[in-house]
Amino acid sequence: MMFKNGRGKKIALLVASLMTLMMLGGVVVQKQCAAEGSNDYDSIELFTDVLAIVKKSYVEEVDTKKLIYGAINGMLASLDPHSSFMPPDMYKEMRIDTKGSFGGLGIEITIKDGLLTVISPIEDTPAFRAGIKAGDQILKIEDKFTKDLTIMDAVKRMRGPKGTKVTLTIMREGFDKPKEFTLVRDIIQVKSVRYKTLDDGYGYVRIAQFQEKTDEDLSKALASLKQENGGSLKGLILDLRNDPGGLLDQAVKVADHFISDGLIVYTEGREKDSRMQFSARASGTEPNYPLVVLINSGSASASEIVAGALQDHKRAVIMGTQSFGKGSVQTIIPLSDESGLRLTTALYYTPSGRSIQAKGITPDIVVERAEIQATDRKEGHIREKDLENHFENEGKDKPENQAGKDKTPVHKIDEQLKGDYQVQRALDLLKGWEILKNINKD
Structure with a gap:
């Protein structure tokens, strides 16, 4: 021209x-x-x-800048679901996200098979409380169909002032037709690490998201758990379910807590800077107590790095269901006008060379999610005490056995975890591990 x-x-x-x-x-x-x-x-x-x-x-x-931004958006959208352009306001919010506080609904999203899909809801957020689940397809945000939206456009539409409402139209496996969920926006305060003693000697650590202080918070959690249990642990459950990922360096540091040497993860890309290896250090490694890692379809990216490394090193039993399968690395590049570029620059691989991109981590023990419901209903079985003229127990147990019976458990598991079938299965596995170890000693 x-x-x-x-x-x-x-x-x-x-x-x-x-x-x-x-x-x-x-x-x-x-x-x-x-x-x-x-x-x-x-x-x-x-x-x-x-x-x-x-x-x-x-x-x-x-406006020329609007045209340029639109062109860049289209260019990046043609690459993969995770590359995107962030205008100055979105770039600023992204940086806030990694610090664990931001406004919105609490949903991590991606584009899968051309549809806006939930990776996972973040715990204790409007999305989590409303029943949004990993794998849900978001067909509409208010009256706007999401088919032609970029991830950043979708995020922008879902964010807003605290107390305002937004309606999502959701399609889920098992739904006859799409359903509307009306959520009230809130300030999302994501607590990266939570922990609890489940039973004497058995700890539980939940990582909701890999943020700037996740490694520091995990160190404090493990120290507290050991202090609560006489200085050591018999076993630990590391819960990475519905953890959408986050910062790569934090995933490496979390895995390093449990691995004393060898490769944790490596990345491969076109540029020299995108080809990296991360290895464990001997200092600061946790004792070799039994470890169970829980994952599900909402476990993605950084959480898959941790699960994959611990599985390859045979340091943990991975339990739950297949993870999400996000095996790509995004580099955040600041631009001159305070906007930013999120660009896929590499694929990451587990220590054994597995790429989990679009595959995910396969659990060692598959345990589907289920609810445990207590019941007082008798099962109909006859026991010795039900027989007429049965002998009564006159308290002739040996002193040490009697002392064990009278002992009151120090720790009481909360109702949410008590009804969590996967956590209970993991705890049973850890206790069985301890029993077998003691049998072998005898």
């Missing part, structure tokens, strides 16, 4: 320069263009031609 005046040429040069600066700081793009010849220059010229036509002939006057 030929420009009719000098002003058109200046616009073209300005836009070309802007695009070069915004793509990874310019240096990489310039190298790429030089290496690949004139094709990239032709494409950029095509882009500037279209931009000039729109600026000149579109029915209404348009």
Whole structure:
């Protein structure tokens, strides 16, 4: 296309320069263009031609920056579900997210098979309390269909002031038709690590999300659990269910707590900087007590790194259901106008060389989610005490046995965990482990 005046040429040069600066700081793009010849220059010229036509002939006057942002959004959306452009306001919120406090509904989302899909709801958030589940497909946000929305557009629509409402139209396996869920926005305060003693010597640690202080919080949790249990643990449950991931370095540090040496995770990408290896250090490693890691379809990214590393090193039994399968690494690149680029730069691999991209981590023991309900109903079995003229127990137990019977448990498991079938199965496995160990000693 030929420009009719000098002003058109200046616009073209300005836009070309802007695009070069915004793509990874310019240096990489310039190298790429030089290496690949004139094709990239032709494409950029095509882009500037279209931009000039729109600026000149579109029915209404348009903002150049809005057009540029739209073009970058479209470019990144054509790559993969996790690469995206963040305007300044979204980039600022993303940085706040990793610190564990942000406004919205508490849903981690992705695009799967072309549909906006829930990776997992975050604990104790409006989404979690409303019953949103991993795997739910979000068809509409208010009256806007999500099919043509980017992830960032969807996030922007779901966020808003505390106390305001937003309606999501959800399709779920088992639903006859989509259902509407009306949620009230709140300030989301994500507590990364929670912990509890389940029984004497048996600890439980829940990691909800990998944030800046997850490693520090885990260290404190493990120290407290050991202090509560006489200085040591007989076993630990590490709960990574519905953990959507987060910071890679925090995943490495969490795995390092339980692995004394060897590879934790490595990444492979095109650029030298994206090819990295992370290994365990001997210092600060936890004692080799039995460990069960719980995962499910909402366990993604960083939580899969931890589960995969512990599984490959045979340090833990992985229990639950197949994880999400997000095996890609996103690099956050700040841009000159305070916007940001989230770009998939590598795939990560477990120590044995497994890529979990679109596959996930397969549990060693598959345990589906189920609810445990207490019942007072008699099962109909006859016991010795039901027989007429049975002998009464006159309290002739040996003193040590009697002392054991009269002992009151120090720790009482809370109702939520008591009804959690997967946690109870994990606890049974740890106790069985201890029993077998003692049998082998005898």
